[in-house]
Amino acid sequence: MKYCSECANPVELMVPAGDNRPRYVCTHCATVHYQNPKMVLGTIPVWERDGEVRVLLCRRAIEPRYGYWTLPAGFMENNETTADAAERETQEEAGANITLGPLFALLNVKHVHQVHMFYLATLRDLDFAPGEESLDVKMFTESEIPWDELAFPTIHTTLECFFADRARMLEGGSYGFHTQDITRPMRGDS
Amino acid sequence: MKYCSECANPVELMVPAGDNRPRYVCTHCATVHYQNPKMVLGTIPVWERDGEVRVLLCRRAIEPRYGYWTLPAGFMENNETTADAAERETQEEAGANITLGPLFALLNVKHVHQVHMFYLATLRDLDFAPGEESLDVKMFTESEIPWDELAFPTIHTTLECFFADRARMLEGGSYGFHTQDITRPMRGDS
Ligand SMILES: [Zn+2]
Ligand SMILES: [Zn+2]
Incomplete structure (x- = not known):
């Protein structure tokens, strides 16, 4: 300025x-x-069939982190709620039809003046398609997640928390709400 | 602009x-x-002795809502986390020494482009005193809360959720995490 x-x-x-x-x-x-810091809102779009859980990821068609995989997410706008923003970004980046669940993670990324939040979401169908900011949109089981090709530390942390909660759910647990401070820097996460 | x-x-x-x-x-x-929307961060400072719960409120010395009661809260700044901001505002407005607990409420106030968040907090002592933006700082039991003189709808909602959780805790429940959209307008909440 x-x-x-x-x-x-x-x-x-x-x-x-x-x-x-x-x-x-x-x-x-x-x-x-x-x-003031900005909010980045996204979802964890989940498809569950025959006991197998898959999560939808988008491959970025824009900088920063072109070509890397991310959960659908982006900056919250004026005149929308956190839930509105999460749904809009999922529609814009993945063309995905979802039913929004509860807020799952709130992650502080202090060094870039951002707070990232992710809602749980259920895919209503498989009619998704990459939007203008995505090269590709694909579903991944836990073992298929491209951990070394994730776009941002908050995506890594959110997916880790998600699959940890899923493991606990086999023993009768339920999804938690996760807050964490992200301090590890990553090229291009500004 | x-x-x-x-x-x-x-x-x-x-x-x-x-x-x-x-x-x-x-x-x-x-x-x-x-x-983009802004985040307002605050705390619910709790003092609990002999089974009696009291919450610290500040009487505003600034507009909007001069003279009305609020939980300590204010705009989150760059270079701090949501928890940092909540602690700083509690120190600045109430001079209160707290131990921060988990995030308790996240409230969308879409029409003023704000998201308000409140952390649970425990008062470590009674050495609190009004800061520059407060006329007075006082502890209130549930029945003493000045419901008709609260500064903002989000303060009302957060205190309602807090005392509802406390009532449930008598039957073995625990604090929840609450998300809500605030649509009721209130004079001066911009
Ligand atoms: Zn210019
Ligand atoms: Zn000027």
Whole structure:
């Protein structure tokens, strides 16, 4: 940020009176331009038949992490809820028809000013297809997950938590709600 | 937003190519200025002695909702986690020393482009005191809660969920994780 979005004069990075952090402050109209973390919303689309569980992943057609696999997810927009955003991204990136379940994971990615959230979701049919931001959309059993070709640490963590919960469910457990801080950096996760 | 924060030329509200929503786009450098929802983080500071549960509330010294009661909460900042933000706001507004518990509620307030989250917290001592943004800080039992003088619908909902869980805990239940969409408007909750 170089200029004030209200009056077009230059901004300066300074600590406003009564504050304790540097902010972009307009040198002319004194507007303080706050910057806040963003939410990334997605789903874990699940297809379960004959005791076999498959999860839908998308292969990214855009940077960062072109060609790597991800759960359908993207930035939450104004005028939608977290659930709206998760459903929209699943439709846009995977063309998938889902029934949304409960919130499954909330992951802080402090170093890129993001909070990632994933909802459980059930695929209603197999009529999915890659959207403009995906090269491919495919279902994977646990043993087929391309662990070394996942796009972001939050995808890795969410899938780990998901399959751990599934294993516990064989012994009568149920899905949990998972919160975690992601500190491992990964090329291109900004 | 009237001017581009990168080049100071006027912005126009338009749907960029390949997009489906109006955005502020620079007429000169073509930068698209996205606007995203913000997170508000807070705590439910609990003091429990001799089977009696009390919750700490702050009386707001700032607009909106000056003079009304709230749980300590405020906008999450860059370079902090949701838990960091909840602890910081509790310290800033109530001067309270807490041990943070699990995330308790996530509430969508779509019409003001906000997501509010509240963590459970245990007061470590009674050395709390109003910060600059509070007129007063006080503990309340369930029957003392000033339901008609609460600042925001999300405070109302979170306290309702909290005391409902407490009632269920008498019969062996435990705290849940609550998600809800807040649609009721309230004067000044923007
Ligand atoms: Zn200005
Ligand atoms: Zn520009």
